[in-house]
Amino acid sequence: MTETLDKDVRKSAAARALPMVDLTNLNADCSHADIDVLCERAHTPHGRVGAICIWPRFVAHAHKVLTARARGKVIPIATVVNFPGGTDLQEMTVLETATCIRDGADEIDLVIPYGAFKAGDEEAASKLVRAIAQQCAGKALLKVIIETGELGSDELIRKASHMAIEAGANFIKTSTGKVPINATPHAAEIMIQAIADSGKPVGFKPAGGVKTVEDTATYLAIADRIMGPDWAAPKTFRFGASGVLDDLLAALDGDEAATSGGY
Template identity: 55%
Template sequence: MHERGAKETARKALSLLDLTDLGETCDAAAIERLYEEARTPFGTVAAICIWPRFVAQARGLLGKGHSVKIATVVNFPAGDLPVADVVAETRQAIADGADEIDLVIPYRAFIRGDEAAVTEMVTAVKAACTPPVILKAILETGELKDPALIREASDLAIAAGSDFLKTSTGKAVVNATLPAARIMLAAIRESGRPVGFKPAGGVRTVVDAGEYLALAASILGEGWATPRTFRFGASALLGDVLSVLADQPASPATAGY
């Protein structure tokens, strides 16, 4: 990727980034650091993605009407909580100030053949997401593995009202991949609905980001990817984005979401 192209991709990726801290050691101080990192000399990220227990703190830091959205996760990461518990978790997160809900579908039940579990979960949580709160369905594609299952899960989540399809929790052995992304983007195109896409886990460099943006453009058109339709779920990506924009040598990618 030439320098000008790299910088254009880096600027785009920054505007689409859900800067994420879902680490087991995350604490209040980490949320403060995330808040500071979200506002860069080159602009802000799209959102911060954090555990539900930190949403109220983040809302206090960001205030109302801030351009950086607050995303949080429910039924995370195993995807095996009862629907009523996940709905309660969602409602509490929204009351605390969440703008976006990233829901893990019951992917283990789905793998066992229970398609209705996906429909029931997504429908119930979507109903709890009072506008303008948006819902992202996490399919955990690295666990689904089979392209046919990834496509079916995509179709079910879209039909049940999800506003975004998200590849992964970032906690699986295999997270976002281009083949899974291709299947999900095709499902979005063929649905005819205004559904967004979020690759998450393993997107660590501007080159990585460029590959996903190029794939989205090839399937859904140039200019389709905006913060309303496309997000990167990542923690490590920001460092490479800032290095490219500041004309600094990239530091080695660190292990992370």
């Protein structure tokens, strides 16, 4: 996205971004052993990530592992519902959400029915977000994925952002990471501006394709410009990523860039 930053700037940018990472494993072949590794990686020599983000079937296991591993505050567990296609029945998504919260999820990343939304059925998306917001109220943070790459147009991204905010989202999130076009700075600009226009305490999460310190710095610069330099923090800003952690840690160690593949 941007030119490589010099070593000192990379280190500073990485220190800022690390506690905002939702360290993710949403691979189809994810196993309990992979979750054990993820939970361990979430506790880095430079501090903890913002959350882990995993499939619903692993929430109870991760909760047990993280609780046993915790020294003080347990790292939050985020999980995904109506994921990735946004096509599950509302009743199924409500039940899945309730089950995830019961199993120990602290954050719910909900995919809207973006295909229906794009076709003009905004009410279906709004009803779903409201229903899940009701399930989450007082129990879990709700992050609403609008799938910007599939919506396509600036107007639809703007509309979906405002819809999610009005329906009760605590965060709005760009993408599932499972489509050809995921997070982009352009989509981030539209979504963060929607948050600013709403005047509500809603956070933002770019997800998919965030792989380097420079990527994180690009998104945080957009947030700083629109919302002010003190706005972006773990309670208002997260990165959905599996591949960025290695580069953040390399920068904090003063090493050369060390990127890996992934979400």
